[in-house]
Amino acid sequence: MDWHFRSRSHHCDDCEAAFEDKQPYHTILFRGMESLERRDICPGCWEQKHETEPGAIGGYISHWQGVYEVPPPPPPEAIQKDNAETLLKKMIEQNDPAHMEACFILAVMLERKRVIKNKDQIRNEDGGRTLIYEHTQSGDVFTIVDPALKLADLGDVQARVAELLEHGLNPPAANDDTGEPEQVAATVDES
Ligand SMILES: [Zn+2]
Incomplete structure (x- = not known):
């Protein structure tokens, strides 16, 4: 499904x-x-x-x-790096099983911040569960498969999510020729 x-x-x-x-x-x-x-x-x-x-x-x-x-009207700073919310939406739209664990962690993060609400959960055919979430403000609904993460794997997944938040889902390739200006003003902290 x-x-x-x-x-x-x-x-x-x-x-x-x-x-x-x-x-x-x-x-x-x-x-x-x-x-x-x-x-x-x-x-x-x-x-x-x-x-x-x-x-x-x-x-x-x-x-x-x-x-x-x-x-509400869309925020003016539409072109920004991903936050937890936009990242999760992109990953849900891509529907890539490789992101299942990261999606789950992001959903937990956003639920804690009350950005989204868990409305229901349904049993999957394989015995697992799928969580149904609603965005508190927009009313958008999406589903997240509970990956049944083991505690031992949690650190790895959290690190991957942090990396995705830092670099985005599809970091531009080195020979990126879309013509978009480079937005990142890198500040190097050499303390
Ligand atoms: Zn009606």
Whole structure:
């Protein structure tokens, strides 16, 4: 199963009425043909269709209620080096199993900072678990596979995450010819 990032809708996915600032809505997650699917539903459609006949949408695996907020304008410093949040989003979009452990550590970090909330967890076919997180502000939803890290491996993974935060996910190659100006003003501390 292919797990990806699912942004919050700006309208009801049933009746397509636009959400207003601070209005409540319902989020349901269900298994689609190939991946996790998300629907955001206005209270009217929820009461009419989903609340009374949960089978009608193919049996959702998770449900919660949220409050829609009009997204703030993007921050002006859009071109910056990755922070834990942007790094995690990139890695989720790449969906590379090699990043599974790093994703988990970043999710734990962000949950501690209350940037994201753990909403639910589901059992995988192999007996492991997948954690469902929601971004506190944007309402975006994503899943993280619990890598069942052993304590002995924790240090290595944390060091890798620190390195990713320092250098980014895709550090430019030496013969990088994208024409982008070099942004890094290296300050060498030789104390
Ligand atoms: Zn609706």
